[in-house]
Amino acid sequence: MRQTHLFTKTRKDTPKDEISKNADLLIRAGYIHKEMAGVYTLLPLGLRVMNKIEGIIREELDAVGCQEVEMTTLQDPELWRKTNRWTDTVDNWFTTELTNGTPLGLALTHEEALANILKNYITSYRDLPQYIYQIQTKFRNELRAKSGMMRGREFLMKDLYSFNATEEERAVFYDLMKEVYMKIYERVGLGDVTFLTFASGGIFSQFSHEFQTISSAGEDTIYVHPEKKLAINQEVFTDEVISMLNLDKDELVPERAIEVGNIFPLGTKYAEGVGLMFTAEDGTRQAPVMGSYGIGVGRIMGTVVEVHADERGIVWPQAISPYHVHLISLCQEHTDVAQVDAIYEKLKVAGIEVLYDDRLDIRAGAKFADADLMGIPIRLVVSPRTLSAGQIEVKYRAAEEVTEMNIDQFLAAQSSLLC
Amino acid sequence: MRQTHLFTKTRKDTPKDEISKNADLLIRAGYIHKEMAGVYTLLPLGLRVMNKIEGIIREELDAVGCQEVEMTTLQDPELWRKTNRWTDTVDNWFTTELTNGTPLGLALTHEEALANILKNYITSYRDLPQYIYQIQTKFRNELRAKSGMMRGREFLMKDLYSFNATEEERAVFYDLMKEVYMKIYERVGLGDVTFLTFASGGIFSQFSHEFQTISSAGEDTIYVHPEKKLAINQEVFTDEVISMLNLDKDELVPERAIEVGNIFPLGTKYAEGVGLMFTAEDGTRQAPVMGSYGIGVGRIMGTVVEVHADERGIVWPQAISPYHVHLISLCQEHTDVAQVDAIYEKLKVAGIEVLYDDRLDIRAGAKFADADLMGIPIRLVVSPRTLSAGQIEVKYRAAEEVTEMNIDQFLAAQSSLLC
Numbered sequence: 144m145r146q147t148h149l150f151t152k153t154r155k156d157t158p159k160d161e162i163s164k165n166a167d168l169l170i171r172a173g174y175i176h177k178e179m180a181g182v183y184t185l186l187p188l189g190l191r192v193m194n195k196i197e198g199i200i201r202e203e204l205d206a207v208g209c210q211e212v213e214m215t216t217l218q219d220p221e222l223w224r225k226t227n228r229w230t231d232t233v234d235n236w237f238t239t240e241l242t243n244g245t246p247l248g249l250a251l252t253h254e255e256a257l258a259n260i261l262k263n264y265i266t267s268y269r270d271l272p273q274y275i276y277q278i279q280t281k282f283r284n285e286l287r288a289k290s291g292m293m294r295g296r297e298f299l300m301k302d303l304y305s306f307n308a309t310e311e312e313r314a315v316f317y318d319l320m321k322e323v324y325m326k327i328y329e330r331v332g333l334g335d336v337t338f339l340t341f342a343s344g345g346i347f348s349q350f351s352h353e354f355q356t357i358s359s360a361g362e363d364t365i366y367v368h369p370e371k372k373l374a375i376n377q378e379v380f381t382d383e384v385i386s387m388l389n390l391d392k393d394e395l396v397p398e399r400a401i402e403v404g405n406i407f408p409l410g411t412k413y414a415e416g417v418g419l420m421f422t423a424e425d426g427t428r429q430a431p432v433m434g435s436y437g438i439g440v441g442r443i444m445g446t447v448v449e450v451h452a453d454e455r456g457i458v459w460p461q462a463i464s465p466y467h468v469h470l471i472s473l474c475q476e477h478t479d480v481a482q483v484d485a486i487y488e489k490l491k492v493a494g495i496e497v498l499y500d501d502r503l504d505i506r507a508g509a510k511f512a513d514a515d516l517m518g519i520p521i522r523l524v525v526s527p528r529t530l531s532a533g534q535i536e537v538k539y540r541a542a543e544e545v546t547e548m549n550i551d552q553f554l555a556a557q558s559s560l561l562c
Numbered sequence: 563m564r565q566t567h568l569f570t571k572t573r574k575d576t577p578k579d580e581i582s583k584n585a586d587l588l589i590r591a592g593y594i595h596k597e598m599a600g601v602y603t604l605l606p607l608g609l610r611v612m613n614k615i616e617g618i619i620r621e622e623l624d625a626v627g628c629q630e631v632e633m634t635t636l637q638d639p640e641l642w643r644k645t646n647r648w649t650d651t652v653d654n655w656f657t658t659e660l661t662n663g664t665p666l667g668l669a670l671t672h673e674e675a676l677a678n679i680l681k682n683y684i685t686s687y688r689d690l691p692q693y694i695y696q697i698q699t700k701f702r703n704e705l706r707a708k709s710g711m712m713r714g715r716e717f718l719m720k721d722l723y724s725f726n727a728t729e730e731e732r733a734v735f736y737d738l739m740k741e742v743y744m745k746i747y748e749r750v751g752l753g754d755v756t757f758l759t760f761a762s763g764g765i766f767s768q769f770s771h772e773f774q775t776i777s778s779a780g781e782d783t784i785y786v787h788p789e790k791k792l793a794i795n796q797e798v799f800t801d802e803v804i805s806m807l808n809l810d811k812d813e814l815v816p817e818r819a820i821e822v823g824n825i826f827p828l829g830t831k832y833a834e835g836v837g838l839m840f841t842a843e844d845g846t847r848q849a850p851v852m853g854s855y856g857i858g859v860g861r862i863m864g865t866v867v868e869v870h871a872d873e874r875g876i877v878w879p880q881a882i883s884p885y886h887v888h889l890i891s892l893c894q895e896h897t898d899v900a901q902v903d904a905i906y907e908k909l910k911v912a913g914i915e916v917l918y919d920d921r922l923d924i925r926a927g928a929k930f931a932d933a934d935l936m937g938i939p940i941r942l943v944v945s946p947r948t949l950s951a952g953q954i955e956v957k958y959r960a961a962e963e964v965t966e967m968n969i970d971q972f973l974a975a976q977s978s979l980l981c
Contacts, residue, residue: 148627148629151683178637178638179638184633185633187631210568212604213603214597215601216701218597219598240656263595275569296636
């Protein structure tokens with residue numbers, strides 16, 4: 144993509160009510176636009192990052208046999224009254240109505256909706272288990288939304304629901320999901336600082352599990368055991384829980400953290416509430432045991448920015464960077480520009496995604512500052528000097544050193560970038 | 563995908579209030595679930611069809627330099643009051659509010675939202691033209707929604723907006739879009755029965771243009787000139803318009819038709835309304851000339867079903883079929899089943915998307931009826947008889963003949979299926 148073609152530009156200003164670091168950087172670098180608190184448009188660069196995060200999640204879930212659907216935003220309150228979640232005061236519904244006055248809600252989760260759909264398809268234990276997910280926009284009427292992409296009123300979420308014949312089978316899948324989730328956090332660049340965290344289980348089980356990423360921007364406090372890669376959320380941080388988990392209080396370190404995912408055992412409450420039943424192997428009628436598994440896609444994007452940014456801007460991990468490399472031309476002469484164009488084409492033909500700063504009237508310092516703000520992990524600089532030496536200048540966003548090599552050496556070294 | 567793994571099944575029943583053919587077939591075949599009138603969940607097969615339609619649209623738009631974004635559902639009425647579209651009675655807003663009582667709307671279109679975003683990026687004629695689109699869920703509070711996927715209250719739409727420095731430049735892009743749209747309809751299987759149709763232009767120009775697909779399920783009447791591939795919408799079908807278009811009234815045939823797309827010249831009203839201005843080459847301050855270009859993705863899915871279905875069920879064009887082939891096993895014995903499994907693997911390795919009816923306890927007639935209802939364009943049947951002959955039975959959904967060949971012959975003949 145030529146930067147002269149991209150309609151966004153870096154900005155010096157940010158909306159005056161924007162106090163979160165992630166949204167401030169993402170707005171200034173041209174990834175998102177703020178519509179209102181907690182509501183952000185994805186601009187071309189931001190959409191590319193989100194698509195890459197989605198792609199990683201989809202790959203990992205499909206690999207373990209999950210099936211993708213897309214449920215609806217508009218929801219009939221009648222369904223949610225069956226489980227007493229229409230008047231739930233923990234989550235806040237946005238409500239609307241049809242022209243004839245019929246009230247509707249904007250979905251903030253989909254347990255009841257999916258269980259209701261499955262009434263058409265599940266009649267026997269032979270129809271179980273089912274693991275069904277979507278990557279879909281959720282709405283929550285948050286009182287305050289001051290954390291940028293980390294707490295949206297409108298936000299993209301991956302929500303997965305499991306339906307099993309027995310609690311034992313549910314537990315096996317639940318443990319598998321702990322591994323799948325950690326693989327996802329590793330792939331998006333949060334593995335080192337993300338911890339499986341014991342949290343309140345509500346009415347269905349003693350614990351649910353969160354995935355918490357250490358960050359000063361976090362809204363939660365967790366107590367981390369770094370070696371065991373475990374943590375306990377403050378809400379259940381009691382002597383009883385610590386000893387139940389065979390941990391030593393002295394080895395647990397308090398940290399601020401961002402909840403980047405959560406998984407819940409749900410029991411049979413929602414299935415029973417909407418009337419989803421199956422005939423078990425022993426002939427009895429039972430409700431399937433459910434679990435739910437969430438990851439905020441936009442929250443991952445915001446968290447990666449919070450965790451990896453430096454004083455100059457964003458630093459994307461390669462797997463979710465909008466482009467693999469940022470090619471920066473410092474050439475003005477027609478014949479030099481033609482050579483940089485040829486390098487751009489050569490990189491693209493090799494399967495490398497390139498953002499090409501082909502702007503003619505911008506000085507080198509401003510181009511480097513823009514590149515640092517935008518955070519593509521590999522910067523390639525071509526100038527009249529490097530051209531005459533047959534070289535390109537290679538710099539990693541996260542490092543200070545600059546090396547020079549020719550384009551073929553770069554391509555040979557970067558085969559791991561190819562998609 | 564093994565059919566025993568897919569959670570959906572074909573259904574005999576359909577919701578009693580569902581009167582549209584497209585939704586009836588899509589529900590019975592397991593593509594969609596009806597949440598309420600005009601609001602449908604996409605089940606795994608339906609999501610695959612929608613993704614393929616989206617992919618075709620994206621390819622064609624990206625090829626002519628359009629840039630993709632994703633704008634938000636939640637909209638601030640203040641922005642839409644500037645152009646008097648908050649109280650518009652033609653389109654019907656769904657409205658909601660924040661917990662503090664601030665009113666919000668659910669976006670039914672995005673002209674104002676995008677023009678407002680561009681105020682951050684467009685200052686000079688050098689920043690134009692821009693062609694920006696999204697594939698995003700829209701909400702319209704329809705009084706009645708009885709046409710299945712063809713008229714949704716919540717529906718996926720591709721909406722593209724053009725921003726040009728001059729009306730002449732806008733007209734050139736507008737004409738290009740007429741070609742791009744026809745290419746899209748050809749690729750999704752509607753080319754033969756879809757006509758560029760002159761329609762009311764509203765206040766911005768004499769005409770807008772619709773793309774109308776002939777179908778008895780259509781809500782519109784158009785007058786078609788088959789040879790010239792043109793039509794006139796009833797709303798502007800006057801002697802004056804007919805003569806202006808150099809057409810002969812006697813050659814125009816009235817048809818019921820479904821509007822599968824529309825493109826509008828918008829003038830400068832929305833840009834001016836929200837204050838999007840640029841400095842022209844002559845130094846004056848001007849508002850960019852806009853155009854908008856819509857395609858309902860779900861409406862295309864519904865229209866394809868209406869147009870191509872027969873009395874046995876859906877008939878997908880290959881380009882948007884959820885799978886390339888439907889492999890049907892009529893084998894029960896373990897050794898035979900193992901051979902069909904091997905054919906399934908061989909097809910997948912060759913890059914063919916396969917739905918594999920591996921159900922053991924279903925008789926052949928029921929399997930064929932399911933396959934006909936689901937509409938995958940190529941059916942491959944393997945039975946103990948064909949196995950012993952080293953053959954598979956090949957039947958196209960749209961044809962009656964059955965031919966036999968071995969798997970390698972099929973693969974050699976079907977290279978055009980590979981994606």
